[in-house]
Amino acid sequence: MTAYQAPDPKGFFGEHGGVYVAETLIPALRELAQAYADAKQDPEFWKTFHHDLAHYVGRPSPVYHAERLSAHLGGAQIWLKREDLNHTGAHKVNNTIGQALLAKRMGKRRVIAETGAGQHGVATATVAARFGMECHVYMGADDIQRQAPNVFRMKLLGANVIGVDSGSRTLKDAMNEAMREWVARVDDTFYIIGTAAGPAPYPEMVRDFQCVIGNEAKEQMQAAIGRQPDVAVACVGGGSNAIGLFYPYLAENVRLIGVEAGGRGVSTPDHAAPITSGAPVGVLHGFRSYLMQDTHGQVLGTHSVSAGLDYPGIGPEHSHLHDIRRVEYTAANDDAALEAFDLLCRYEGIIPALESSHALAWAVEHAPKMDKNQVVLVNLSGRGDKDINTVAKLKGIDL
Numbered sequence: 001m002t003a004y005q006a007p008d009p010k011g012f013f014g015e016h017g018g019v020y021v022a023e024t025l026i027p028a029l030r031e032l033a034q035a036y037a038d039a040k041q042d043p044e045f046w047k048t049f050h051h052d053l054a055h056y057v058g059r060p061s062p063v064y065h066a067e068r069l070s071a072h073l074g075g076a077q078i079w080l081k082r083e084d085l086n087h088t089g090a091h092k093v094n095n096t097i098g099q100a101l102l103a104k105r106m107g108k109r110r111v112i113a114e115t116g117a118g119q120h121g122v123a124t125a126t127v128a129a130r131f132g133m134e135c136h137v138y139m140g141a142d143d144i145q146r147q148a149p150n151v152f153r154m155k156l157l158g159a160n161v162i163g164v165d166s167g168s169r170t171l172k173d174a175m176n177e178a179m180r181e182w183v184a185r186v187d188d189t190f191y192i193i194g195t196a197a198g199p200a201p202y203p204e205m206v207r208d209f210q211c212v213i214g215n216e217a218k219e220q221m222q223a224a225i226g227r228q229p230d231v232a233v234a235c236v237g238g239g240s241n242a243i244g245l246f247y248p249y250l251a252e253n254v255r256l257i258g259v260e261a262g263g264r265g266v267s268t269p270d271h272a273a274p275i276t277s278g279a280p281v282g283v284l285h286g287f288r289s290y291l292m293q294d295t296h297g298q299v300l301g302t303h304s305v306s307a308g309l310d311y312p313g314i315g316p317e318h319s320h321l322h323d324i325r326r327v328e329y330t331a332a333n334d335d336a337a338l339e340a341f342d343l344l345c346r347y348e349g350i351i352p353a354l355e356s357s358h359a360l361a362w363a364v365e366h367a368p369k370m371d372k373n374q375v376v377l378v379n380l381s382g383r384g385d386k387d388i389n390t391v392a393k394l395k396g397i398d399l
């Protein structure tokens, strides 16, 4: 892993990524790519970014040795990268701060976003308030019904939540609507995408903002144990928290594991695990990558107990890292994630997000088979307060 260079100038990671959008969007993406290339080389931009991460988000987030959980499992030492301690409770804010700063630099005064479960909508509304920008969040009409607390959070933060009634009335339709709005008002509007996906330059840009996770972890693990972990694990929805942890480790001798949502099992139709289930390559949301689809190319429905992993595609860089065998992709089923969720609550006093519980599930399964001197670093991408209603319902408890 000496010469890893991605993406190429056309936004491809191997055969994945690129720009697959209507002609009308090309100028907007070109302007964005130019502005980001410029910002990426400007030390002042990164200085402001890290200042906000320190004083607003509360970074660096610590690494934490989960000693009681490790002892209970009886094998490798489990360490957690505590993204759950960030302001707003997850890693998503690292990216929305970065994109909002870029919007400001480009002179845009409005930001728009799409959201499914509402987590990215909340992270966007948060930074829009912080930077004094107008904020419009597109959300499927069905998702608005299902995610009432997050809709209210966005409104408290001053955002305008726009219900999308077309199609399946969920994330996919919200994304189409946001794209349409971006084309119509590109002169004053910045589109904030929430994961390491979408047309170039988004996957690279989101990765760069989330790399703060892996860069901090490398320094912190060196300081804590004098070396790097044997394994680093993260859950993969679109793939932003995972690529943020993995990227700085690509050139190191560290085994990297991406955990997709196995739902009711990857051999059933009810999962969200494109790579593990062997999905073919397809195009969705402006980029090419592994994509769950039927033989006619129709995008398949997905299922996961965690809303944040419930996506039929995966960011293009992960597909490439799978192709070149640098990262191993696997899946954890709903049941395994829920068991890991319970264990972290009971042994460490930390309620993890259901998304992050998928990464933990890998450690719960594999740590016992490893040596006590080995170290597994799990990215705890978010806290689970948002998930307690889901968990209660699955346990048959009425809150």
Ligand SMILES: *Cc1c(COP(=O)(O)O)cnc(C)c1O
Binding pocket: 090, 091, 092, 119, 194, 195, 196, 235, 236, 237, 238, 239, 240, 241, 242, 308, 309, 353, 355, 356, 381, 382, 383
């Ligand atoms: C949104 C979310 C995810 C999934 O998104 P990625 O882009 O794959 O990181 C994972 N964990 C939490 C806590 C989330 O909110």
